[in-house]
Amino acid sequence: LAKTTQPISMDSYEGQEVNITCSHNNIATNDYITWYQQFPSQGPRFIIQGYKTKVTNEVASLFIPADRKSSTLSLPRVSLSDTAVYYCLVGGPNYGGSQGNLIFGKGTKLSVKP
Amino acid sequence: GAGVSQTPSNKVTEKGKYVELRCDPISGHTALYWYRQSLGQGPEFLIYFQGTGAADDSGLPNDRFFAVRPEGSVSTLKIQRTERGDSAVYLCASSLNSLAGGSGELFFGEGSRLTVL
Numbered sequence: 001l002a003k004t005t006q007p008i009s010m011d012s013y014e015g016q017e018v019n020i021t022c023s024h025n026n027i028a029t030n031d032y033i034t035w036y037q038q039f040p041s042q043g044p045r046f047i048i049q050g051y052k053t054k055v056t057n058e059v060a061s062l063f064i065p066a067d068r069k070s071s072t073l074s075l076p077r078v079s080l081s082d083t084a085v086y087y088c089l090v091g092g093p094n095y096g097g098s099q100g101n102l103i104f105g106k107g108t109k110l111s112v113k114p
Numbered sequence: 115g116a117g118v119s120q121t122p123s124n125k126v127t128e129k130g131k132y133v134e135l136r137c138d139p140i141s142g143h144t145a146l147y148w149y150r151q152s153l154g155q156g157p158e159f160l161i162y163f164q165g166t167g168a169a170d171d172s173g174l175p176n177d178r179f180f181a182v183r184p185e186g187s188v189s190t191l192k193i194q195r196t197e198r199g200d201s202a203v204y205l206c207a208s209s210l211n212s213l214a215g216g217s218g219e220l221f222f223g224e225g226s227r228l229t230v231l
Contacts, residue, residue, distance in 0.1 A: 034219070043118075043222025044157065054162050061198070087156055102220070104156035 004088045009109040018075045022088030022106050025069045031090045033064060033071045038085045038107070047086075048073070075110075083112045118223035120206050126229045127196055135191040139208030144225045146189050148181055149205040163189060166182055167181065196230045198202070203227050 002021070005023040012018045032051050036044035048055055050071070052061040061074040075082055085107040119138040127133055139146050145164055147226035159173040166186045176181075178196075183189040193200055204227075207220040 036220075041224070043207070043225055044220070045222065046219035049219065085156075102147070104158070104160060106154075106156050 003066070003103070003104075004090060004105050006086075006088055008106065009111070011111050011113065012078055013113050014079055015077050017108060018078050018082070018106050018112075019044045020073045020075075020086055020088075021070055022073070023070045024088070024090045024107050031068075031108075032087045033062065033068075035060070035062065035073045036087045036089065038087065039060070044087060077099060078110075078112045080112050080114065083110060085109050116207055116223050118208055119224035120204075122226055122228050123224065124227045124229075126231065127199060128231050129196060131195055131230075132191045132197050132229060135193075135204050135228070137189045137191070137206030137208075137223060139187065139189070139206070140221055141187075143148065143208035143210055143221070145209040146183060147207040147209075148189070148191050151203045151205055151225070152201075153194065160191070160204075195227075196228075198230045201228055201230045 006020065007044065010020060024032065032049055034049040035047040038044040039046050048057055048060050050064050050066050052068060055062045063072040071088065073086060082089045085105050087107040089102055089104060091102050118140055121136045125133060137146065147162050148160040150160055151157045161171040161174055161181050162169050163183045166183055168181065178194045180192045182190060191204060203225040205222055205225045207222045209220050
């Protein structure tokens, strides 16, 4: 299973764009890249998922270069409520089978200041 | 309910006691996952069910931990002879099907906080 590496923490200010990069050098051909957000005392919450190039939804954008060895989660114009831990995961389309153990790393703790 | 429900939300027990934690997944979700999270750490995979069967239990730390999902819906995580090191938040997640990794997402509950004194 592909291992991921993210910065332990990041600081930002309200209104700024935040980019969190995740390295996954041994990502497999069938692996997708998924990001989750977790607030204290809550379970992780899905943010965005992609396979290659760029994906955008109402919350964030995900940039994946051609070699797919890294990915960048982009949060536009963050607010105080975006303060949370962000996790990058990689897994295959059939991870529900023998690859059921989706691995969470320690994540990136984002602190947004006024 | 609309989301994944976990009970109890908090459980305090004494070392050596038996504990059961329950997870009620989103209706229709065939895949169910258990994770354990310690303070300052990411969720640690324990076990995954596809339907009634445990498709991957490689994350269970030892034979004191066991999980069941007899009817393919509600799951119970069972911990025997609890130890202080078992103290953590136990998270349950469900997904629509085993292809969630490619096109879907995991829906997590709020977790059950276990404290072993």
